[in-house]
Amino acid sequence: ALSVTGIAGPTGGSPVKPVGTVWLALVRTGQPARVWREHFSGDRQQVRAQTVMAGLTALIEALEHAQDLGR
DSSP states (O other): OEEEEEOOSSSOOOSSSOTTEEEEEEOOTTSOOEEEEEEOOSSHHHHHHHHHHHHHHHHHHHHHHHHHTTO
């Protein structure tokens, strides 16, 4: 499972969570969850596109790693 949440903008940011702050989580059965934060720049559309790319890249890497392990 892949999940994302964050502040794509243009509003909603704060000094603690500025626009472009995105959290992603990737979970596989029998494996510990991987959770990480990204800080993307650009407008709302660019932040969202970068979020999709980061999530899909992580998902592909997880699937390739599982294939290498024969799972």
